[in-house]
Amino acid sequence: MKQHTLLKDIEHILYSEEAIAEAVDKIAKQITEDYRGKSPVFICILKGASVFFTDLIRKVDLPLSIDFMAISSYGSSTKTSGVVRILKDLDESVEGKDVIIVEDIIDTGLTLSYIKNTLIQRKVNSISIAALLDKPERRKTELEIDYKGLVIPNEFVVGYGLDYDEKYRNLSSIGVLKPSIYMDE
Numbered sequence: 087m088k089q090h091t092l093l094k095d096i097e098h099i100l101y102s103e104e105a106i107a108e109a110v111d112k113i114a115k116q117i118t119e120d121y122r123g124k125s126p127v128f129i130c131i132l133k134g135a136s137v138f139f140t141d142l143i144r145k146v147d148l149p150l151s152i153d154f155m156a157i158s159s160y161g162s163s164t165k166t167s168g169v170v171r172i173l174k175d176l177d178e179s180v181e182g183k184d185v186i187i188v189e190d191i192i193d194t195g196l197t198l199s200y201i202k203n204t205l206i207q208r209k210v211n212s213i214s215i216a217a218l219l220d221k222p223e224r225r226k227t228e229l230e231i232d233y234k235g236l237v238i239p240n241e242f243v244v245g246y247g248l249d250y251d252e253k254y255r256n257l258s259s260i261g262v263l264k265p266s267i268y269m270d271e
């Protein structure tokens with residue numbers, strides 16, 4: 087297959103398409119086992135988690151349902167303040183439901199802590215977090231990640247749903263951008 091044109095902006099690849107698929111498979115199997123007999127609601131945190139989300143739900147063998155939430159954190163795209171604004175709320179009530187929040191990456195953990203607390207207040211039956219990427223070096227709050235895919239160093243990554251300035255979401259691998267891409271701004 088022809089190489090993606092956007093790869094020219096990538097300095098190095100951290101995880102290939104195959105490595106990501108393996109990690110998603112592992113999470114899906116674990117969730118399928120843990121939620122046997124239940125019908126969990128998978129919540130996609132837009133937009134970054136969208137690619138992971140669609141791959142993950144198709145590998146989970148459960149009568150699940152899906153919903154979407156869009157949030158914006160105040161501050162620049164590379165810094166999180168922890169204050170989160172809900173741009174699009176869930177369509178359905180989650181009261182009494184077993185909820186799985188699906189997120190692309192946990193960085194400081196502040197965004198997810200906020201979302202988790204918001205959903206707990208809505209009287210869910212249970213709540214867990216599935217995150218494809220974990221950047222533990224940057225954590226600012228204690229947050230349990232129930233289903234974790236891949237660990238990454240303290241670098242800004244793009245691809246597989248993750249963007250820089252709304253671009254690179256459609257790369258199948260995850261990588262670090264060349265510094266020249268930032269410096270051109």
Ligand code: 5GP
Binds near residue numbers: 190
């Ligand atoms: P946290 O509140 O955990 O610091 O922030 C999580 C959010 O910050 C993610 O959902 C993502 O939107 C963004 N983020 C954190 N690290 C990265 C990164 O390396 N690359 C990209 N594209 N976004 C990131």
